[in-house]
Amino acid sequence: MAEAALLRTIGLGRRFGGLAAVDAVSIELHVGEIHAVIGTNGAGKSTLVNMISGELAPSAGSVVFAGHDVTRWPQPRRARAGIGRSYQRTTIFGEFSVLENCRLAAQAQAPRPWPFWERAARDTASLAAAAQALDAAGLAEVASRSAGTLSHGAKRQLEIAMCLATAPRVLLLDEPLAGMGAEETGRMLALLTALKPGHAILLVEHDMDAVFKVADRITVMVNGRVIASDGPEQIRIDPLVREAYLGDTHPA
Numbered sequence: 001m002a003e004a005a006l007l008r009t010i011g012l013g014r015r016f017g018g019l020a021a022v023d024a025v026s027i028e029l030h031v032g033e034i035h036a037v038i039g040t041n042g043a044g045k046s047t048l049v050n051m052i053s054g055e056l057a058p059s060a061g062s063v064v065f066a067g068h069d070v071t072r073w074p075q076p077r078r079a080r081a082g083i084g085r086s087y088q089r090t091t092i093f094g095e096f097s098v099l100e101n102c103r104l105a106a107q108a109q110a111p112r113p114w115p116f117w118e119r120a121a122r123d124t125a126s127l128a129a130a131a132q133a134l135d136a137a138g139l140a141e142v143a144s145r146s147a148g149t150l151s152h153g154a155k156r157q158l159e160i161a162m163c164l165a166t167a168p169r170v171l172l173l174d175e176p177l178a179g180m181g182a183e184e185t186g187r188m189l190a191l192l193t194a195l196k197p198g199h200a201i202l203l204v205e206h207d208m209d210a211v212f213k214v215a216d217r218i219t220v221m222v223n224g225r226v227i228a229s230d231g232p233e234q235i236r237i238d239p240l241v242r243e244a245y246l247g248d249t250h251p252a
Contacts, residue, residue, distance in 0.1 A: 009025055009026055079168075
């Protein structure tokens with residue numbers, strides 16, 4: 001019997017005036033799987049992620065996480081419960097060290113009042129969480145470097161490390177491979193594969209070669225609706241998907 005989904009959306013929708021940016025989308029995220037969401041620009045992928053993370057309220061449908069209806073939970077509450085995300089644009093603090101970026105993320109996950117004599121930067125719990133996250137993301141050796149001096153690929157790894165520092169169970173990754181070369185892409189795919197056993201991962205991505213290498217399941221969106229959701233090989237040969245998105249770029 002298949003393990004129950006850790007997170008699922010049920011008929012999730014979002015309208016902006018007369019435009020249905022996302023229309024009745026139902027997907028499931030399971031621990032140990034990378035679920036990729038693909039589609040052309042404007043297909044509704046980022047809007048879907050924003051609703052799952054709590055940054056945008058849906059117009060219809062619901063989000064269920066770990067058996068709880070979290071549709072009306074604000075983003076900070078969802079993050080503290082275990083729904084983490086990265087963004088299309090880099091969100092690191094370039095002037096801070098790599099470790100400090102992660103430590104701040106860990107501290108935000110468990111806020112508490114600070115005595116005036118105690119330095120937040122020396123909090124052992126957040127430092128330990130940050131160090132563990134950097135190790136998992138393969139950045140332990142550059143922990144003391146200024147984040148702004150990292151390569152583009154390493155900055156994207158740092159964003160995932162910052163997410164990991166919040167101890168998420170779900171990872172929502174919005175185009176983590178954007179702007180990467182082949183070597184950096186390979187490192188990121190290896191990282192996602194390593195993170196898969198302990199997380200349910202939703203991956204929004206335009207690099208189809210990477211998607212077909214790493215995804216366990218692929219959902220294809222067109223004009224806000226799901227036109228197919230299946231394993232990579234089934235998606236590769238699906239005539240609707242080939243007509244709407246893949247074309248002849250990825251032969252069946």
